[in-house]
């Protein structure tokens with residue numbers, strides 16, 4: 001499986017240049033219930049279609065950015081720096097830098 005991603009800084013590159021950071025999620029309220037916290041930590045929507053995701057340009061400028069990708073076809077509809085894609089709201093949590101080492105890498 002291979003496809004192309006457009007880094008907001010560097011332009012179009014093979015997906016092997018990037019690390020996958022997972023779905024964009026949002027922090028719960030400042031005093032979350034146990035259920036809200038568990039949902040935030042352990043559950044993902046796992047959409048079969050277009051979802052907003054974090055990507056890290058591991059072999060390039062090392063910036064985290066977001067992409068709208070169709071998970072069925074791997075067609076990337078848009079990429080942008082955090083907060084710049086249409087429909088962005090709230091304060092998305094940037095994935096931890098520890099994930100940048102290759103965990104979750106798509107090949």
Ligand SMILES: [Zn+2]
Pocket residue numbers: 007008009010011057060061062063
């Ligand atoms: Zn880049």
